Amino acid sequence: MQAACSLYGIEYVDSDTRAIMWEKLLRHIELFVDPEIVSMAKTKGHDVIFTPPYYSDLQPIEFVWASVKGQVGRQYTATTTFQQVRQRLDVVFGEISERSIQGCIDKARANLLDLSVHIKAQDEVSESDSDSSSESDGVSSANEDSAT
Numbered sequence: 001m002q003a004a005c006s007l008y009g010i011e012y013v014d015s016d017t018r019a020i021m022w023e024k025l026l027r028h029i030e031l032f033v034d035p036e037i038v039s040m041a042k043t044k045g046h047d048v049i050f051t052p053p054y055y056s057d058l059q060p061i062e063f064v065w066a067s068v069k070g071q072v073g074r075q076y077t078a079t080t081t082f083q084q085v086r087q088r089l090d091v092v093f094g095e096i097s098e099r100s101i102q103g104c105i106d107k108a109r110a111n112l113l114d115l116s117v118h119i120k121a122q123d124e125v126s127e128s129d130s131d132s133s134s135e136s137d138g139v140s141s142a143n144e145d146s147a148t
Contacts, residue, residue, distance in 0.1 A: 001025065011024075057111045058112050058115070059108060062108075063103075063107055064100075067104075072085060
């Protein structure tokens with residue numbers, strides 16, 4: 001691990017434990033090493049942009065999966081086996097149309113645009129609040145100056 005730290009210019013001291021060195025290496029990997037799929041996409045001229053975690057309404061696959069689960073779930077009975085569920089999943093996934101997938105992408109994109117508008121509006125409110133508090137500070141001091 002010391003050799004890896006040296007190779008990548010990561011500072012360490014001889015007394016660092018294996019756990020400490022591993023943490024330093026992991027931090028370096030997270031900051032500077034792209035996942036293999038990202039590297040592959042970049043070599044083909046693509047930009048890879050990740051959606052924020054835990055925002056399923058921004059991820060088209062979540063809409064696809066919700067549709068598939070709904071279709072398969074409606075076929076469920078008390079005697080349904082795992083094998084039948086698997087077969088039904090295969091059938092439903094095989095029947096998904098390009099139009100349906102594009103609809104899921106469009107829905108996620110619309111949600112993203114709505115979120116963007118909301119964030120920009122919040123930023124403007126925050127900026128105007130800080131501007132008005134700066135102005136009110138100036139007004140207060142001007143009033144205080146005239147009172148003395």
